[in-house]
Amino acid sequence: MVNKAVITDLIKNFDVSFNILRADINPKGGKMLIEINGSEAEKGIEYIEKAGIDVSPVKRVVKKDKDLCIDCGACVSICPVKAIVIEDDWTVDVNDTECVGCKLCTYSCPTKAIKVVE
Ligand code: SF4
Numbered sequence: 001m002v003n004k005a006v007i008t009d010l011i012k013n014f015d016v017s018f019n020i021l022r023a024d025i026n027p028k029g030g031k032m033l034i035e036i037n038g039s040e041a042e043k044g045i046e047y048i049e050k051a052g053i054d055v056s057p058v059k060r061v062v063k064k065d066k067d068l069c070i071d072c073g074a075c076v077s078i079c080p081v082k083a084i085v086i087e088d089d090w091t092v093d094v095n096d097t098e099c100v101g102c103k104l105c106t107y108s109c110p111t112k113a114i115k116v117v118e
């Protein structure tokens, strides 16, 4: 929580396009998955960091192919950031806002249902 209009200033002052892919914000703070493009993207990211927002670049995440997945759960305990969960209906889901793209789960999957997305 930085109490500044950081995103507005970013768009006003830098040649960037800014796309919010996911947001989980509450009165105490939150997380956003954002895509920043444009000729000044790197400068824009530096600006966000200097404004006090923690930035964790995500180079890749994984996606699960629902048709191939048999919900065996083999990938769940492998994930170091607990991005793969068993839902109430016993299906397995990958939370791509938590995934850091380490690829460990792809090696555990017997049906090759998990693919890396750059
Ligand atoms: S790639 Fe790594 S972080 Fe992402 S879901 Fe698989 S094990 Fe978890």
Ligand code: SF4
Pocket (backbone or CB within 6 Å): 064, 068, 069, 070, 071, 072, 073, 074, 075, 076, 092, 108, 109, 110, 111, 112, 113, 114
């Ligand atoms: S290991 Fe593969 S088949 Fe098993 S739950 Fe994970 S994605 Fe689905």
